[in-house]
Amino acid sequence: MPELPEVETIARGLATDLAEASISGVRLLESGSLSTGTGALGHDEFLAELPGARILRVRRRAKVLFMDLATAKRPLLHLAFHLRMTGRLTVEPAQTEPRPHTRIVFDLADGRHLFFADVRKFGSCRAMPLEGLPHWAFWATLGPEPLEINAEQFAGLFKGRRGGIKALLLNQKFIAGIGNIYADESLFRAGIRPDAAADRVSRARLMRLHQELVEVLNEAIAANGSSISDYVNARGDAGAFQNDFRVYGRAGQPCRNCQTLLAKRTVAGRTTVFCHKCQR
Incomplete structure (x- = not known):
């Protein structure tokens, strides 16, 4: 499972590659890869709200990668990616077709794509409104960051x-x-x-x-x-x-x-x- 350094590395790379990017569309190729637990958007809400969203920030908390979005409906929506064993997030050039094991495709307004791939299907994406985060048990119980305490x-x-x-x-x-x-x-x-x-x-x-x-x-x-x-x-x-x-x-x-x-x-x-x- 990717640990803090791996997720931090991915977050920093995506922060550069996705600066000022917008999402034009979403393709949910594997419905089970979207977690719809307490406080999260459901499948229909996810597919309806993401198109047109602006990517404000990419960051890490614990072993989870977060993308902060601004959508037409709300000023802040968090996409939380838990990569677990084999999850990958990569930015692909325009016209790139989804590969085997690609679970979610985020089409970007400039023609590129963000692929979430996961061979073993243990990873997940979760769309969390700001008011939903406190109801996510995993988030609410996380300990401090080792790089942020003395x-x-x-x-x-x-x-x-x-x-x-x-x-x-x-x-x-x-x-x-x-x-x-x-x-x-x-x-x-x-x-x-x-x-x-x-x-x-x-x-x-x-x-x-x-x-x-x-x-x-x-x-x-x-x-x-x-x-x-x-x-x-x-x-x-x-x-x-x-x-x-x-x-x-x-x-x-x-x-x-x-x-x-x-x-x-x-x-x-x-x-x-x-x-x-x-x-x-």
Whole structure:
């Protein structure tokens, strides 16, 4: 699943490519790809309201990509794309036909198209009026952004919290946007075992973890994210940060710091790689 750096990379690319763009039409090729849960527009409203909408802003919150629109009916409508395992958003030239697995096509006024494709159909698009956002349980319970809080605030999140530290990092209600890759990489850099009890990690080490987490997230963003299998950015290019992984996906290989063979076990329900010597 794309994590914070991948979704941020896509958002930045789309923000450039879709600046001042307008939507002339929408083709819903797979009805199940439009989520119509509490507070969201239904299929008919979606198809009726999107044509003529202006794209005001493209941004990210947690692992979700948002497009803020102004429509004839309302000054602000949010399109929320949850890419999950295989979702992709790419801007395509005029006359480009939908490819296999293209689920929604947004035709742009200048002739280009925005394709939402999803091989495994786990991803979704949701159109949320401003008044509907508070009723979206996922949105209402998201934790803070790791790049928007300081080390003191980050360390304070753990006060009185039991359980494993990696489990908390993966909990989107605790802190938003972190997944398996960047949890493993930041814990390694901070020298903290992924199965460590959170309430036994000192405040100083938690502040160090925040420093390493911010660093690894920013490095990944600069490298256009990590491409393990399906991820590409808004222009169809793969990321490169996977070339710099220190632990993720490297079980049984030598630690880049001490040459100890990296261990693998299941932590917080996820395959986890770490170094017995460097992480304590």
